[in-house]
Amino acid sequence: MEIWDLINPILRVVFYFTAFGTAGTTLFILHFRKHAHPELLYHCKNLIHKSALGGILISLILFLSVAGNIGGDLASIFEYPMLQIAFFSKAGVAAITSLLGFTMIFIAGNWRSKWRTGISITGSCIIFLSFVIAGHSYREGLLTQFLLLVHLIGIAYWLGSLLPLSKLCRIPDIGNLPLIAHGFGIFAIGYVSALVFAGCIFAYKIMGGVTPLIDTTYGNTLLIKIIVVTLLLSIAALNKFLMVPLLSQNLYRGARRLRFFVNLEMVLASLALLLTSLLTTSLDLPLGYNQ
Numbered sequence: 001m002e003i004w005d006l007i008n009p010i011l012r013v014v015f016y017f018t019a020f021g022t023a024g025t026t027l028f029i030l031h032f033r034k035h036a037h038p039e040l041l042y043h044c045k046n047l048i049h050k051s052a053l054g055g056i057l058i059s060l061i062l063f064l065s066v067a068g069n070i071g072g073d074l075a076s077i078f079e080y081p082m083l084q085i086a087f088f089s090k091a092g093v094a095a096i097t098s099l100l101g102f103t104m105i106f107i108a109g110n111w112r113s114k115w116r117t118g119i120s121i122t123g124s125c126i127i128f129l130s131f132v133i134a135g136h137s138y139r140e141g142l143l144t145q146f147l148l149l150v151h152l153i154g155i156a157y158w159l160g161s162l163l164p165l166s167k168l169c170r171i172p173d174i175g176n177l178p179l180i181a182h183g184f185g186i187f188a189i190g191y192v193s194a195l196v197f198a199g200c201i202f203a204y205k206i207m208g209g210v211t212p213l214i215d216t217t218y219g220n221t222l223l224i225k226i227i228v229v230t231l232l233l234s235i236a237a238l239n240k241f242l243m244v245p246l247l248s249q250n251l252y253r254g255a256r257r258l259r260f261f262v263n264l265e266m267v268l269a270s271l272a273l274l275l276t277s278l279l280t281t282s283l284d285l286p287l288g289y290n291q
Contacts, residue, residue, distance in 0.1 A: 003073070018051045020155060021160060031183065059098045128149055172255035
């Protein structure tokens with residue numbers, strides 16, 4: 001096993017955390033800033049700021065890793081010919097694109113202007129675009145690329161809202177928790193429905209059918225991811241229909257229980273992102289399709 005076989009999945013999963021932490025929390029603020037307590041808003045802005053900074057660093061490292069993968073060893077990341085090839089490669093362009101998006105969000109977070117929200121949203125869209133450039137949809141046409149974008153926006157809203165919700169559960173008496181938790185559930189119905197619908201069609205198109213789920217390593221890994229996501233959806237439904245109504249009966253007990261299940265969602269989401277990183281870096285699609 002080469003060194004990059006170990007490094008690539010780690011870099012990719014860190015990139016996912018920074019991307020969804022940045023873009024997802026931006027979406028959360030966009031929906032709930034009118035109802036959020038200043039302490040929660042400060043927490044969200046701080047999370048976006050740190051995630052964007054982490055995204056800038058990981059995008060630079062990802063670009064260098066492209067040169068390393070081309071050269072086959074760690075020393076290649078310092079070789080100008082390898083860096084030049086990386087600059088014009090698909091993966092290199094994707095890394096540069098994500099770098100641009102993270103940089104825009106980082107600058108917007110330090111810029112007091114009415115354009116700040118618009119710049120952050122634009123930066124988030126550019127980050128999503130980097131997924132399209134780097135991923136399996138790049139060769140599959142506009143429909144598949146659109147499905148991936150819809151899938152990514154749904155993931156970002158869902159996962160990017162978990163840390164703010166967990167924080168909110170710690171300050172239920174001042175944080176307007178019942179209203180925001182209820183609103184999150186309402187918006188999540190649309191986002192998660194789009195996520196699942198687009199994800200299923202996208203997976204079917206790039207897999208070429210259902211049979212590869214059973215017959216290939218890629219399909220087996222994707223099937224495990226589907227099981228994890230199903231567990232996530234079950235917990236999300238539990239939160240919406242049981243935990244959120246409990247908040248109106250006993251705020252503090254409901255907040256403690258909701259926080260437990262939100263934290264459990266974060267653990268399962270981390271596992272899903274790890275599996276995704278394996279699918280995009282270490283495993284080839286069936287039918288001879290390569291990323």
